[in-house]
Amino acid sequence: MKVHPRHTHWMFSLIISMIVAGIVTAVLTAVNHGSQDFILSWEHSFIIAWAIAFLAVLLIAPQVRKLVQRLTHH
16 A cells, blocks of 8 residues: 655654664563563553654654755765
């Protein structure tokens, strides 16, 4: 399934925030809880972290792109 290009920004934000939140919360949950109740602890942490990460990426990504453009040669 393909979506219209106008949805690129929020789709990028959705996907990258899910990946980063998943990795970070999995590692931190494993470090702090080990295997005891890992799934339940990770699920709870992931939902909170993903919501924050999604909004952060959605709002910050355009400014980061502009900064990267200024810092690189064209």
